[in-house]
Amino acid sequence: MFVGRADELDTLNDALARARAGEPQALLLGGEAGVGKTRLVEEFAAAAGRHAVVAVGGCVEIGADGLPFAPFSAALRALRDALPEQFAAAACGQEEELARLLPDLGEAGAGRHDEQGMARLFELTARLLERVAADRPVVFVLEDLHWADASTRHLLAYLLRTLRAGRLLVLASYRSDDIHRRHPLRPLLAELDRLRTVRRVELARFTREEVGRQIAGIIAAEPDPDQVDDIFERSDGNAFFVEELAVAAWEGCCTGLTDSLRDLLLVRVEALPERAQRVARIVAEGGSTVEYRLIAAVAGLTEDDLIEALRAAVGINILTVTAAGDGYRFRHSLVREAVADDLLPGERSRLNRRYAEAVEADPTLVPADARVMRLASYWYHAHDAAKALPAVLAASVVARRRHAYTEQLGLLERAMELWDSAPEDVRRVLRPIDCAEVYPPCGCDPATTPLRYLDLLAEAAVAGRFGGERERALKITKRALRLLDEEPDPLRAAWFWIQRSRLVQSLARGDGWPELATAQDLVRGLPPSEVHAEVLALAANWSMLHRPGAEAFAAAERAVEYARMVGARDTELHARLTLAGLQVDAGDFETGLAQMRQVLADTVAEGVDQVAGRAYVNLPSELQSVGRDRESAELLREGLAYARAHGLLDSEPWMWCNLSESLYALGQWPQAAEAAAHAARGGHGAQPRGSGALRLAYIALARGDLAEAGRHLAAARAHYGTHDPMPQHSLPLARVTLGLAAAQGRVADARTELLRALDAGFPPGTQRYGWPLLLAAATAEADTRTVPAAGPGREETLDRLRETVRGLTTGAPLWQAYEQWTRAELLRAQSTDSADTWSPVVTAFESLDRPYDLARVRHRLAGALLAEAGAGDDERDRAVELLRLSGAVADHLGARPLADAVARLAQRARLTLTRAARQALAPADPAAALGLTMRERDVLRLVSAGRTNRQIAEELFISPKTASVHVSNILSKLGVSGRGEAAALAHRLELFPAETAPAPSAG
Missing domain, CATH: 1.10.10.10 (Winged helix-like DNA-binding domain superfamily/Winged helix DNA-binding domain)
Structure with a gap:
């Protein structure tokens, strides 16, 4: 009998109805162990199966080790079995990559291993589910998240964050009482709680009435009220405990039953015949589910005796047959845990050894995709270092090939733990290729060179970085560098310093330069190598972002040269992209842009996705810097499609930032705000979120929403932090900060911000950020020229501005237009501007695709025309047309400060405008x-x-x-x-x- 849960079923059915209507849904079902989560899911799935395909996968526990992506693999397999044609069409062309999750699709491709590898797999999985669920509702169930491996948790978080289409309902369950303060699922649940698309359902215990109905269903009779009271009190409404107590009472074995949880769970097991108890202990240590043939191999019983023992355990609902019919599992995991915990230490290691020996003797006893991981777990828990070390290393390779980097790291840490205990003759035959496919280059042959402990540290550091376990990776690099102090190896040490530089930056511990500088010192004077080329390429890229100039240019040239010499193609492409960007910033626009286009074409053609993602960010950014925003926007949309197709999670938010900037310049502000919001949302790195927030601050400031601009500015500052200052962040921050202070009448604060930026200076290549800042400062000084309180410090500020304007680069037409505009504002600040001052500025912006900027300078020209003594009809007519055009743009964009200024000028000058223009320009009384x-x-x-x-x-x-x-x-x-x-x-x-x-x- 299914008891209660009406409200919870309504919630699940409502979610299914929404999913069937084309609105993807996500539900998290929590509750303590034994409260009835699985039964609720089963009841819902049975009813949902009439309208939808239900695919169920559960997290697997083998000892203390979860299999990477186990619930996704099982659910995807069920989905493929239910919809083979639709699944094949949705996976078409991506089978090699998706085989990392579902080996049934074929052999997983060698692929690339980098920070983007897991992201690519996640994106393909999410889109696969969307396509399969495009025409028919799909309920995708993931059970027992409290056992989930890190890769499963990351994939689930990505899936729920990116659900955009399809008739898909994702339902995940977990034990809430297992989620202690340090449980790894806890931060994921907190993150998912912030998503509006995810609903949490907490399963409460039964009421006394529901307990009575449950007992009646179990004993098929009306229970005695006193018995119901007793069981309700002792079980506290936990459905599983109610069942155990009711059965115990019904069978008359309640006498002497203690209140201890373990005793309660073991009492029915101990009532089994001794042979059946022994089989139960074997199954408990084998994992969540154990194959019948494997049980037979470990138990060593005759077939008749084994079947008799299994029948006894199944008969009293201790064990149950798996859905596939080829194995057994405990009906409730709490009983399995109690039985496993009751094993003696020697008994546990002996059982694990027998499991490992059985699988080694006959590998067909377990599924092929789980074999290596299970062997590693069995041998490790058997405490046999000689057998466990090779098995754990083999499992780490499997985890790496599946992009399960966190699991790979855990296995490598086990290998480090086993290293000293393993016999020398075992370690001597191990090779670096037994550990990983990608290895720090040292000039030796990995097929013949013995594996060293330092090699494990190197692979673990990379696994930690790729899997997001950066704190653990940083500690591993520290340990490695201590070893290298004892046995110097400059090339390997430089490689570890590179890793530290990346980790320090990603952990917000610094800008990474001291670590890179140390690596440079180590490789200086050594023969060219991949490490040497990578150090130069990273140093050049760092300098481009932090201290652009001749030194960065020279480092980029050397990096290209060294990478070509040693055949490091990826490094060469990275360095070429950096070099081309520096060429654009130095004023050689066409050469640099052509080189960047070539790098983009090469990377896409060669499938070097990570560099292609960077090219799709950097090339549009450089196009923006010279005023070619329409071309940039088109390329960015292409880049976003590429990023989604290849799972470039790090590159995509930067593309959204750049797209927002281009759309803002092109006068498409609603779309610009939407793009900025994409970049600023949770789940991305801190820096792109900061840039997204800053773009939103720009838009809010231009629209006159000063409170909103202030909030976004504060968010941008918080995301950027102070650990890694870059001109591309600090100068735009200063621009918005100054603009906000000026808009609020805080003249002194605006000047302080300007002088701080001027004191820091504008390195070569930062003119794209410098000109808007200088213009904002000059405009603020012009706006307050008649305010008595604005006098102190005014002349000093204007002098500093004039001096800086004279020295800033003006090579591109956009920068030249900004220079003219800034000089005109400086003349307005002295009340010496005229129509002749502003006419060339308007002409300059008329040739650029920047409607808001054009509207602003047209307003300035109209004001200058009206201010001139003896302005005739021709000047007034021209002013009317300029104001009409400016007002129309301001109204379209929602730029209220500009719209109000245009309206006030028209009203003050008593201009005769059309009725529509008057309505558009009518100012509110400020x-x-x-x-x-x-x-x-x-x-x-x-x-x-x-x-x-x-x-x-x-x-x-x-x-x-x-x-x-x-x-x-x-x-x-x-x-x-x-x-x-x-x-x-x-x-x-x-x-x-x-x-x-x-x-x-x-x-």
Whole structure:
């Protein structure tokens, strides 16, 4: 009898209905052991099978070792069996890669092993499920996540984060009482809780009424109320305990039963005949499920005796037959755990040895895809180092080929643990190729060179980095470098310092340069090698990001040369990409861009996905830097498709960042915000999330949403941190910080930010970030030119700006246009600009594909035309047209500061515009929008003129105390901290245009 769970079933059925309608669903089902999770899933799956394909996979426990991707492998196999044609079509062309999860598809390809390897597999799996579920609903069930290996957890997190299409319901269950504070599933659950697409269902214990109904179903009779009370009290509503207690009471073996959990779980096992108890102990140590032939080989019983023992255990529901009908498992894992825990230490190691010997004698006893992993586990728990070390190394290779890098790391750590215990003659025959396929180059033949302990450390460090276990990897490199201090090997030491550099940067412990510099010192003077080429390539790339210039250029050239000499193709392509980017930044645009295009073509053709992903990021970025945003956007969309197809998880968020920047420049702000949100979402690295947040801050600032801009700016700063400063981050941060301070009337803060950036300087190649910053600073100074409180430090700031403008590169048409604009703003800051100043700026931007920038300079030109003495009809007509165009762009983009400035200028100049233009440009009353009363406007006007409270009181015939109260209220309503900021804000909003200079305010 299925008892209760009506609300939970409703939730599951609702999720299935949504999935059937084409809205992918994800549910996490939690509950303590024995509370009824499996029964609920079975009940739901039986009903769901009428409308959908149900594919179930469970996490496997063998001793303490989970098999990599076990639940996904089992569920995918079930899905393929149910929909063979649809599955084959969805997997077409990707069978070699998907075979890492489902070996039935064929031999897994050699593939590439890098940080992107696991990501590629994850992306292909997610898209496979989407395609299979495109036409028919699929319920994809993963049970017992508390046993899940790290790779399974990572894949599940990726799948739930990226579910976009398909009639798919993912249902995963786990034991909530097993998830202690340090359990590895705990952070995953916290991460998934933040996803709006994932729902949690917690299974509560039964009520007394439900316990009574359960007991009635078990004994097929109405139970005695006192017995129900007793069992409910002792079981506390746990469904499994209710069943055990009810059966014990029914069978009359309740007398003497203790309240100990283990005793409760073992009481029925101990009631079995001795032979059946022995078989139960064998099955308990064999794993979650054990094949019948393997049980027979380990038990050593006659077939009749074995079947009789198994029948006894099955008969009282201790064991049950597996779905495939070829083996046995405990009906409930709690009983298996209790039986396994009851084994004596010597008994446990003996059973594991017998399991290992049986599998070695007849490998067909277990499935081929699980054989190596199970042998490694059996021999390890048999405490036989001579047998365990080779088995564990073989298992580490299998884990690596499946991209299960965290499991590979765990196995390699076991190998390190076994190393000293294994006999010398066993270690002597091991080779590096027994450990991994990719190895730190040392100039020796891995097929003939004996494996060393240092080699295990090298492979473990890489596995840790690829699998995200960077803290463990960092400790491993430290141990390796201590060994290399005792036995110097410069090439290997340099290789480990490279790994440390990468790990330090990814862990936010520093910028990685001291480690790279140490590696450079170690290889200096050595013959060319792959390590040498990689050190040079990484140093060149680091310098391009942190200290671009001649030194970075020279390092990139040497890296290309060395990589070609030693045939390190990947390193060569990386170095060529760096060199080409430096060429663009140095002003040799066409040569550099052509080289980058060639690298992109080469990497795509040769299948060097990681470098191709970087090329799809860097080439569009360089196109943006010279103003070719439309071309950049087209290439980025192509790159995003490539990244999704090849699982380039690290490259994709950077592509979204760059796409947001291009779309912003092209005037497609809603799409730009969407792209930035993609980059800023959780799951990506800190730096692309910071860049995504910064792009959102840019958009919010241009739209006049200062509070939103401030929030995104703070998020960007938090993501970037202070451990790895780069001009490509610090200069855009300074630009938004300065712009926000100026918009809020904080003139002094804006100047402080500018001077900080000017003191740091603009390294070669950073003009793309430098020009917008200088322009924002010059605009802020021009906007506050008539504010008395803005005077201190003004001339010094303008002098520094003029000096910097003279020295910044202007090679590209975009940079030349920015230079003209910045110089024009500096003239406006001195009230010496004119129409002749702004006409060339408008002309420069008319040839660029940047509508917002063009609208801003058109507004400036209109203001200059109207400000000139004796402006005639022709000038006024031209100003009308310029304002009409600027206003239309501002309205389309939602750029309220520019729209309001255009409207105020048109209104102040009493221009005759069309009715539509008047409606589009009609300004809101900024003072009313700020909540200022008429008296507060009068006070603010005098504050803006530099009056003291006593002078305000005298002019308005109020007391100084009343004037002080008005000033305090004004500061609060404006959200500023002082009188100077209030005056600057009033000037920027043109609250009192008749009393200020006639030149227009900034857009």
